[in-house]
Amino acid sequence: xxxxxMEGDRxxxxxxxxxxxxxxxxxxxxxxxxxxxxxxxLAIALIALGATQGSTIKRLxxxxxxxxxxxxxxxxxxxxxxxxxxxxxxxxxxxxxFWAAKRSLEAALTxxxxxxxxxxxxxxxGAKGDGNLTSEVWKYDSVFHNYTFMAPMPEPRYRxxxxxxxxxxxxxxxxxxxxxxxxxxxxxxxxxxxxxDIVTNTWRKGTDALDFQGDTCxxxxxxxxxxxxxxGVNYSYLNTTAVYDPATNSWSRLPxxxxxxxxxxxxxxxxxxxxxxxxxxxxxDRPNSFSAKMESFNPTTxxxxxxxxxxxxxxxxxGHYREEDGYKYPKHVNEVYYASDQTWVQKAMxxxxxxxxxxxxxxGLTFVFGxxxxxxxxxxxxxxxxxxxxxxxxxxxxxxxxxxEAYNDNAALTRYPL
Numbered sequence: 148x149x150x151x152x153m154e155g156d157r158x159x160x161x162x163x164x165x166x167x168x169x170x171x172x173x174x175x176x177x178x179x180x181x182x183x184x185x186x187x188x189l190a191i192a193l194i195a196l197g198a199t200q201g202s203t204i205k206r207l208x209x210x211x212x213x214x215x216x217x218x219x220x221x222x223x224x225x226x227x228x229x230x231x232x233x234x235x236x237x238x239x240x241x242x243x244x245f246w247a248a249k250r251s252l253e254a255a256l257t258x259x260x261x262x263x264x265x266x267x268x269x270x271x272x273g274a275k276g277d278g279n280l281t282s283e284v285w286k287y288d289s290v291f292h293n294y295t296f297m298a299p300m301p302e303p304r305y306r307x308x309x310x311x312x313x314x315x316x317x318x319x320x321x322x323x324x325x326x327x328x329x330x331x332x333x334x335x336x337x338x339x340x341x342x343x344d345i346v347t348n349t350w351r352k353g354t355d356a357l358d359f360q361g362d363t364c365x366x367x368x369x370x371x372x373x374x375x376x377x378x379g380v381n382y383s384y385l386n387t388t389a390v391y392d393p394a395t396n397s398w399s400r401l402p403x404x405x406x407x408x409x410x411x412x413x414x415x416x417x418x419x420x421x422x423x424x425x426x427x428x429x430x431x432d433r434p435n436s437f438s439a440k441m442e443s444f445n446p447t448t449x450x451x452x453x454x455x456x457x458x459x460x461x462x463x464x465x466g467h468y469r470e471e472d473g474y475k476y477p478k479h480v481n482e483v484y485y486a487s488d489q490t491w492v493q494k495a496m497x498x499x500x501x502x503x504x505x506x507x508x509x510x511g512l513t514f515v516f517g518x519x520x521x522x523x524x525x526x527x528x529x530x531x532x533x534x535x536x537x538x539x540x541x542x543x544x545x546x547x548x549x550x551x552e553a554y555n556d557n558a559a560l561t562r563y564p565l
Contacts, residue, residue, distance in 0.1 A: 218550045223543070233548035238492040240542035244481075246498045246535050249514070250292045253285060255530035256505075256517035258305040262316050263507035264345060266290050269297070269316060270505065270516055271343075272304040278327050278527035280305050284343070287516075287534070289509040298348045300341055308365030308413065310372050312393065316343040317353070317372045319391065320360040327527050336361055336380070340391060357389050357398050364413035366420050368446060370394070373401075373420050375444070378409040384427050385409065388444060406440050410465075416457045417486055419443040423461060435467045441484075459484040460494075460537070462515055465502035475522040477501045481537065488544055499533045513537040 220233055252270070259273025268287040274280050280303035286295045300318065307321025317340065324335025340353035356374065363377030363385075372391040379385045384407035391398050408425030415421070421443045428436035461482045468474035477500035482491050497515065504518030514536050522528035 220548045222546050222548060231548070233550055236547040236549040238490075238542075239545040239547055240540075241493045242495055243542055244495040244537060244539045246495060246537055248498070249534045249536050250294070251534055252517050252532040253294050255532040256281075257503040257519045257528065257530045259505050259517060260307060260309040260318075261505035261507035261514070261516050262309055262311050263509040264311060264314075266510040268507045268509045268514055268516070269343075269345075271309060271316070271318065272300060272307065272321075273505075273517070274305045274325055274327075274530070276530040278325050279303075280323065280325050287509075287514070289512060289514065289536075298343075298350060300343075301350050301352065302337075302339070302341075304337070304341070306362045308360075308363045308374055308377075310365045310367035310413075310415075312367045312370055312372070314345045315393070316345065317341070317365070317367075317391065317393075318343070319356055319365050319372065319374045320363040320377060322361050342393075353391070353393075354396050354398060356391070357400060358385070358387055360385060360387060362409040362411075364411050364422070366413040366415040368415040368418070368420055371446075373413070373415075373444070373446075375413055375420065375422050376404055376408050376411050376425065382409070384429065390446075401444070401446075404444070405442055406438065408438055408440075411438075412461070414459050416459060419445050421459060423459070424464070433470070435470055437465070457486050459486070460506070460508075460513055461491075462497050462506050462513075462537070463501045463504045463518060465519075473524045475502070475519075475528065477518065477520060483539070485544060488546075490544075490546065494537070494539065497537070498535055499531065501531055501533075503528070504531075513539070 218233075220231055221239065255276040256270070256273040260271050262269045262271065266289050268289065270285045270287060272281060272283070282300040282303045284297040284299055286297050287293075288295070302323050304318060304321045304323055305325070307318055309316060309318045311317070319340055321337060322335040323337050326334065336359040338355040338357075338359060340356060342351050342353050343349075344351075359379055360374060360377035361379075363374055365372055365374045367373070370393065372393070373388065374391070375388050377385050377387075379387075386404040386407040388401040388404055389398050390401055404422060406427065408427040411425030412423045413420060414423070421441060423441050425438045426436060427438055461484070462480060464478040464480050466476050466478060468476055479496035479498075479500045481494045481497045483494055484491050501515070501518030501520065504515055506513060506515045508514075514534060516534050518531050519528040520531055
């Protein structure tokens with residue numbers, strides 16, 4: 148009897164343990180289900196948040212936490228410089244984003260060009276640290292962060308323009324002899340059009356351009372290559388605009404750009420070619436004559452228009468200390484242009500200041516390669532090999548407007564309004 152009782156106790160204890168295990172399993176199942184629901188809800192919330200990033204925020208004035216003040220107001224989706232007699236004071240999210248260092252170039256470079264293609268960047272030509280030009284082409288993998296040497300250009304080239312159409316890169320304008328190594332002003336100016344097939348890794352030549360255009364820029368739109376501005380013979384300032392049609396292997400002239408300039412930048416956006424910045428000093432006595440102008444060309448209407456103000460990112464730049472062109476310094480500038488708002492927004496400053504640099508987008512990220520460092524009375528500016536990536540944060544497009552006497556980038560006084 149005692150043995151049977153002990154056996155019964157063991158069975159009872161076993162039953163209790165089995166029941167505990169069942170309850171534990173059920174609790175785990177409920178916990179997993181709850182976590183799954185939370186993950187789904189979080190995913191939906193993130194999708195909804197991503198879909199509304201940068202969209203108009205309504206009823207800003209009624210939002211909790213905003214203090215009523217006659218010196219300040221907020222607005223969204225606007226390129227206006229004034230709202231309710233208040234002056235534009237910048238983005239509410241100015242300075243957002245951050246930079247990270249990536250694997251450096253195989254050699255320091257300036258005056259080169261970078262072209263993004265899917266997850267890779269092609270880095271073409273430029274001048275090396277000793278001032279000599281190169282015909283080298285490197286492919287940078289933005290996923291594995293390594294460099295592969297590709298077929299070189301048929302000739303060295305720097306201070307040129309380049310753009311991509313599908314699987315083909317077009318190199319236009321520029322020079323094949325450095326003007327910093329005891330060369331004459333017009334030495335090395337070229338009209339040759341170089342064409343690179345990404346799939347076959349081969350180069351060929353196209354029809355020569357119509358004019359010599361050094362320190363020019365290029366952009367692709369609707370299957371054609373546009374080359375704008377630059378320096379001509381004897382460093383004359385150009386407003387020349389030309390288009391290359393790969394289908395006919397021919398160049399054609401277009402209406403001149405309103406503002407002659409060299410050392411400018413081009414980008415295609417929303418069916419237009421945007422031209423940014425550059426240098427224009429016709430009198431030769433104003434070494435800081437860098438331009439802040441932004442103009443666009445519309446191939447459909449055939450008109451070039453000046454702008455008051457998709458996305459365009461602008462990084463780096465050159466300044467001249469004390470109005471002396473022998474005292475060059477690089478800039479940390481990093482700004483993004485929102486075409487829908489016609490507004491520039493300052494982002495997180497680039498870690499390494501540089502000019503004569505090259506940037507490209509690959510895999511949704513912006514990479515900046517090489518460039519020139521501080522250059523004080525030097526015929527050959529120090530070259531950089533740094534490669535840095537910018538990771539942007541897409542905030543809502545909210546802008547601050549302030550009274551002129553309040554704290555404001557455009558104001559004479561600097562007093563906080565709140």
